[in-house]
Amino acid sequence: MFDTQSNTFLYKYLNNSSPTGFEASGQQIWLDYMKPYMDSYITDAYGSVAAVINPDAPYKVVIEAHADEISWFVHYITDEGYIYVRRNGGSDHQIAPSKRVNIYTKKGVRKGVFGWPAIHVRDEKEETPTLKNIHVDVGATSKQEVLDMGIHVGCVMTFDDELMELNNRFLVGRALDNRMGGFMIAEVARRLKENKVKLPFCLYVVNAVQEEIGLRGAEMISRKLRPDLAIITDVTHDTRSPMYNKITSGDVRCGLGPVLGYAPAIHNNVRDMIIEVAEKKQIAFQRMALSRATGTDTDSFAYSSEGVPSALISLPLKYMHTTVETVHKEDVENVIKLMYEFLVQLPANYDFRYIK
Known part of the structure; x- marks a missing residue:
């Protein structure tokens, strides 16, 4: 599905660590x-x-x-x-x-393990993991030894x-949420270049930081770029896997294609154009x-500045x-294809307002 160049980038980018607030190494890749x-x-x-394509055009689009x-x-x-821990995002x-x-x-990088006592020595009440009892063991025997490790x-x-x-x-691993999105928007840019597409607008291909603690990176970069249109990609739950209630969570399944959202922040005219494509x-x-x-x-872009028509794929x-986040390779390809096809048909200066 992906050529050697894409696969090499995919594995290098996904296997790199980019914790919230510490994304620089992944951003450089x-x-x-x-x-x-x-x-x-x-x-x-x-x-x-933000990678910029056709920077001099006045109409500005974000993916x-x-x-x-x-x-x-x-x-x-201790x-x-x-070592006891605190969350950075929704761990x-x-x-x-x-x-x-x-x-x-x-x-440098130090190795550790989250230790846990064996089932046959735990308390009869079957104590479950909490932030108060999970701990990391780095093979040290004292606090000073831990500090000496850096x-x-x-x-x-x-x-x-x-x-x-x-x-x-x-594809299975940690942090597919949402470096798989970073991979997909990069592949869109690659296809535009290799297919020699001349866009009639400026395209910002944006890889934003600090989403996992409140959409903060998108909030900052949206104010800097002030685009006219934004198409966001992120992940959503496959609700046909066990333990989901489709009545409350909706009906979504890996392998059936990209998911288009409906919400006040999602601009109806933008989403409808994506559906037409x-x-x-x-x-x-x-x-x-x-x-x-x-x-x-999507929320940060939609409600930034004076309001930016935005949609979510x-x-x-x-x-x-988890460490086994799982996506279907055909869905990855179809998100790339849908974003690409949307961009190549988008006219310059398109006005998405409801009332003109």
């Missing part, structure tokens, strides 16, 4: 891949990056994903050398026990897991109602915020 396909780039103080992943902070180090304490971690220090309060850590394929159909190009898609807010960077994903 992404920017290095983008350089042949852009005219210039813009960065902001906190690390969001966007977020670069950061959930993680943990070192919060407390006298015996055990799940219930999946932590027995996981390996990478702890990032000025002395580990201190505030060091960030991620689970130590890498991307793999499942049944030649799915999908139907014309025979790209399968699904629909999802999101109520008051999308919970994605979501990638179905299983097991969000």
Whole structure:
């Protein structure tokens, strides 16, 4: 489905760690891949990056994903050398026990494990993992030894897991939410370049930071760029996997195509144009109602400045915020194709207002 160049980038980018607030290394990998396909780039103080295509055109369009992943902070180090943690984003304490971690220090990456007592020695009441009892063991026997390793309060850590394929159909790993989005928008830019498409507008391909703690990176970069239109991509839940209630969560499945959202922040005219493109190009898609807010960077772009017509194209994903986030490769391809086809048919200076 993807050529060697795309796959090499995909694995390098996905296997790199980019915790919220510490995204710089992943952003550099992404920017290095983008350089042949852009005219210039813009960065902001906190690390969001916008690759720019056709920068002199007055009408400005954004396609966007977020670069950061959930993680943990070192919060407390005991006298015996055990580490207790605090969330950086929506990290799940219930999946932590027995996981390996990478702890990032000025002395390099230090390895650790989330320890957990054996089932036959735990309390009869079957104590479950909480932030009060999960702990990281780095093989130290004292607090001073931990400090000597370069580990201190505030060091960030991620689970130590890498991307793999499942049944030649799915991609599985941590942080597919949402570096898979960064991969997809980069592939859109590559196809525009390789197909020699001359856009009649300026395109910002935006990889934003700090989404996982409140859409903060998109909020900052949207004010800087002040676009006329924004198309956001993020992940959404596959609700046909076990333990979901489709009555409350909707009906979405990996392999059935991109998901187009309905919410006040999602501009009806923009979404309807995307649907027209999908139907014309025979790209399968699904629909999802999101109520008051999308919970994605769409909200930051839509409500920035004087209001930016915005829409959300979501990638179905299983097991969000775990180390085995799972997406269907055909869905990845169809998100890329849908964004690409939308851009090549978009006229310059298109007015999406409801009332003119």
